[in-house]
Amino acid sequence: MDRLAKAIAADGTVRVISAITTDTVTEAFRRHETSPTATAALGRTMTGAALLGASFKDADRLTIKVEGDGPLGSIIAESNSSGGIRGYVHNPLLDVPPNEAGKFDVRAIVGNGMFHVIRESGYELGLNTEPYVGSVPIVSGEIGEDLAFYLANSEQIPSAVMVGVLLQNQEPFVAAAGGVLVQMMPGANEHIITMIEDTIKHAPHVTKLIADGATTSDLIASALGIIEFEVLEESDITFKCNCSLERARAMIASFGIDEVASMLAEDKQTAMTCGFCNETYTLDEGELIAILGELQQS
Secondary structure, eight states, X not given: OEEEEEEEETTTTEEEEEEEOHHHHHHHHHHHTOOHHHHXXXXXXXXXXXXXXXXXXXXXXXXXEEEESSTTOOEEEEEETTSEEEEEESOXXXXXXXXXXXXXXXXXXXXXXXXXXXXESSTTTTOOOOOEEEEEEOSSSSSHHHHHHHHHHHSOXXXXXXXXXXXXXXXXXXXXXXXXXXXXXXXXXXXXXXXXHHHHHHSOOHHHHHHTXXXXXXXXXXXXXXXXXXXXXXXXXXXXXXXXXXXXXXXXHHTOHHHHHHHHHHTSOEEEEOTTXXXXXXXXXXXXXXXXXXXXXX
């Protein structure tokens, strides 16, 4: 089971959130059959959504939408306060060769564009509250740097973000995935900030640590070095979608009498596929007749 941890350090002036998302990214890979580079892009974004969502107390649901002009198209990842994470990319099979450093060339498939963060409160209670939307230009396309840029410019929180996905040529293909978010809160000591920056610069990559068996606390320690910290909370996270047959049925009903009647006359059934999890819901002739009857009576 994937895990997420929240911690504080330096008298509460440094906040750290770490997450291991290997199983979550594996499930996204399985459902969407993403190419290696698309898996890296989606996995980083889903991990970023988990980290960022955990940093906001008032957000029941947080969505990261990366709208680049690269061949991958948009990346959308969503996390909720119950530990559920889901996501997808518009062109899951798109792949490109590694970059000059031999790493996934996520920048090449994302391109330039906008990085959006949408925070919603009251979502799980069914409240229709106005969401908060923050947007910044994509500065690197590597996701982690873009998330840090968003936090510094839209939330005014200086941050360091490390997210990654490690793949291998055998099952399970996702060998490791996860990340760490370090935030400097008001009153953070300049010496502490310099120490953390130096520690992060020389720390092993988060995916290597996870592949070697690191826990969420180990990831925090790798970012903070000799600085002591206190873990405040740990929780499970997992790939989870809120789609259902009932939601598919409601969506079909929203098309109206004429459209449902057309589906019934032409095909005797219809199917809807969820973009987030790739689950397909088929409504047979009996279901369509029932929906049509309800619409005609309303």
